[in-house]
Amino acid sequence: MGGLGAVGGTWRKAFDAVERPLTEASEALLKSGSVMDVIAIVWKLQRSAASRVESGVGAGLRIFGVPTRGELIEIVNQVAGLQREVRALRREVEDD
Amino acid sequence: MAPSLLERQLLRTRNGLAHLAGLDRPAVAQTPRELVWSRESARLWRYPSDERRHPTPILIVHSLVSRSYILDLLPGKSMVRFLLGEGFDVFLLDWEAPTAADAENSLETYSGDGGLVPGAIAATCEEAGVDEVTLMGYCYGGVLALLSTAALADLPVRNLITLTTPCDFREMGFMSDMFAEGRLEADDVIDGTGLVPARTMDTGFQALKPTDRVVQQVNLWENLWNDRWVENFLAMNQWTRDHVPFPGVTFRQTVDLLIRQNALAGGSVPFAGGEAQLGDIRCPYLNVFCEKDTIVAPASSTPLVGLVGSRDGDELRLESGHVGLVAGSHAAEVALPAITDWVRRHSRRKARSAA
Secondary structure: OHHHHHHHHHHHHHHHHHHHHHHHHHHHHHOOHHHHHHHHHHHHHHHHHHHHHHHHHHHHHHHOOOOOHHHHHHHHHHHHHHHHHHHHHHHHHHHO | OOOOHHHHHHHHHHHHHHHHOOOOOOOOOOOOOEEEEEEOOEEEEEOOOOOOOOOOOEEEEOOOOOOHHHHEEEOOEEHHHHHHHOOOOEEEEEEOOOOHHHOOOOHHHHHOOOOHHHHHHHHHHHHHOOOOEEEEEEOHHHHHHHHHHHHOOOOOEEEEEEEOOOOOHHHOOHHHHOOOOOOOOHHHOOOOOOEEOHHHHHHHHHHHOOOHHHHHHHHHHHHOOOHHHHHHHHHHHHHHHOOOOEEHHHHHHHHHHHHHOOHHHHOEEEEOOEEEEHHHOOOOEEEEEEOOOOOOOHHHHOOHHHHOOOOOEEEEEEOOOOOHHHHOHHHHHHHHHHHHHHHHHOOOOOOOOOO
16 A cells, blocks of 8 residues: 555656646746747737638638628627617616 | 545545536535626625624625636635625625627726726615725726726725735736737737637636646646545636636727836826826725735736825735635635734724825
């Protein structure tokens, strides 16, 4: 039993010995300005690629008369606009 | 008595299977509460108690970036329960997860004249039958509390407390540095409905500790035999990943005013067509921040007490982390007793006015 317990302690020590320097190194890396610049560029590229894919898929969906994600978002935003108008009216009534 | 190795393996197997099957989600936010006021996305909760001994209620303003159950995580790890046990009348201003209808909410929507924070303060006074409150903002809720108190001189705030609240955004690290000029614009992370999606918020927080997810799973495996540990871990882990979307307009203001202009650290934030000056805050003030906070670094929060205009300004530097302050073992032993001691001293009937 004591032997198994020792094995349990050993694997954790081994994990920590790898993990701690790795964590310190990754955190230090993320504090570097040039790494943040790269992350920002990758983020923008990813977003622009997703937008292109979305418009391509949307064009395909439109052929079959299926609403695209962009059109659904447009509807969500229209409903949200109405909700905001109702809120503004309610506030006016409450203030009066 | 600690279980034997064999017992541990059995417990580990049982808890592991329950975890894999998703049967072990701990019940969070169990303290009974009543909804006493709501407007738009704001919800004001009051926690019933027979032990109220202090006349001034505490109104906690929760952050916009997380779920409020961290303040009432589990019965033994609950800031709300602690405050109730100390005889305070506790109110919580919470936010429904924003929808597209909230995308245009600005800092003024929350903290300005007629806004949600002042509305909740008025509702708290009415509900408790008092003239003033102790306003306590947690994390970004502290920013909202500061702006309201700075911008609205006649707000009935007897004491102001900020918990792990950022001020100097140059010290906020990765999350803030990513929005420095030339890197990401606020609109790069705002989606078509005008919100910063919850998963984007999660990605940002995960980036603060890139290996944390793996380490947490290893910690879970090591302690899987320990029911109590597993319950705490799962509750905390659930909260850590349970982010909410952030209103886009408030996010743009955060990037433009708080990060790029670092306006809070300058003591003056462009607000509602004028300026909200921290120097105009005259009520007793306590700023609480944590040495091990990896989300709001202590260096980001420390300038606050020097910027607020109160003559009775104080700060409390604690050894815990961002979450440990309200839900960790350090909370009930050190952090919360120190905070409640300050509130108690500033809530006596004759101890009014500090400016």
